[in-house]
Amino acid sequence: MAEQINEAYIGSGIVYINGRDVGNCSNVNFAIEQETQSQRNYRGGGGNFASVTNITSVALSMELANFSNANLALALRGVVDVVAAGSVVAENVTAVAGGLAETAKMIDMTDPATTVTVKDETDTTTYVQGTDYEVTAAGLKILSTGSITDGEVLHVDYDNKGTNVLEALVESGSEVRVVLDGINDATGKPVTVKVHRWKPSPTNGLGLISDSFATFSIEGEVLADETIQAAGKSKFFSRAAATA
Structure with missing residues (x-):
């Protein structure tokens, strides 16, 4: 058996x-x-x-x-695309008053106080971080108490994180x-x-x-x-x- x-x-x-x-x-x-x-x-x-x-x-x-x-x-x-870390200069971003004005790439949050610059469309006015906007990984949170108006086109300089992006x-x-x-x-x-x-x-x-x-x-x-x-x-x- x-x-x-x-x-x-x-x-x-x-x-x-x-x-x-x-x-x-x-x-x-x-x-x-x-x-x-x-x-x-x-x-x-x-x-x-x-x-x-x-x-x-x-x-x-x-x-x-x-x-x-x-x-x-x-x-x-x-599919997954790889985005290398780098610097973005004068990206056009449309302001949303009291909301998020998103950037094309993920902002590097290591030191946004020195790496992020926000100007108006003519590059004559430089807006103040903490007064006019706050920085997040997804873009700029436009403060309703600041000088940035709704729908305004901004020029944004920032360092972007290296990422992989799922489409x-x-x-x-x-x-x-x-x-x-x-x-x-x-x-x-x-x-x-x-x-x-x-x-x-x-x-x-x-x-x-x-x-x-x-x-x-x-x-x-x-x-x-x-x-x-x-x-x-x-x-x-x-x-x-x-x-x-």
């Missing part, structure tokens, strides 16, 4: 997408949908005489806690390879899962302000990999678990 092996499972691990570590990740799940066709038994006694079950779709979902732009690009079918929903979606380098915490044994082709769909929600650590979910279909032709090898995914 073959030895019975019982293995409880508590999963954890690192998820790699195209070799990139996506950071802290929870609730990695497969969902397999199937369709069954049955032939009734007409020979007496009821029930079915035959049945066939076909897999109609394989889906993979995961919940990510790492809000990197690389992860968000995957969840939002976006959301500009791609049609791409296929990626997913590998879970995991461990069964119940036994201490390593477990790996390899998904050959995963096409994530845009996330259905993204929280930007919260009282606790935020997460976002990504779902997508696992597609058949037709390059895998060996008998007994899955075109969808495989799972390896250490035996000792």
Whole structure:
């Protein structure tokens, strides 16, 4: 008689997408949908005489806690552009009285008192920080008690931060390879899962302000990999678990 092996499972691990570590990740799940066709038994006694079950779709979902732009690009079918740190001279900015006059790039807040200069459109008047405006990373907060008028065009000099910028929903979606380098915490044994082709769909929600650590979910279909032709090898995914 073959030895019975019982293995409880508590999963954890690192998820790699195209070799990139996506950071802290929870609730990695497969969902397999199937369709069954049955032939009734007409020979007496009821029930079915035959049945066939076909897999109609394989889906993979995961919940990510790492809000990197690389992860968000995957969840939002976006691209990430790199903006180098530098200096901006005489950028045209339209004032919003009592509100935010946004700049094109993120302002470096290291020393805005000396690196930010705001003038009128003719460069004849230099406005005073703390009196006419305040500086934020997103631009200038125009003070209603100052001399800047609503709708006025300003010339703004500032140092900009080096950033990576996510442009959301500009791609049609791409296929990626997913590998879970995991461990069964119940036994201490390593477990790996390899998904050959995963096409994530845009996330259905993204929280930007919260009282606790935020997460976002990504779902997508696992597609058949037709390059895998060996008998007994899955075109969808495989799972390896250490035996000792």
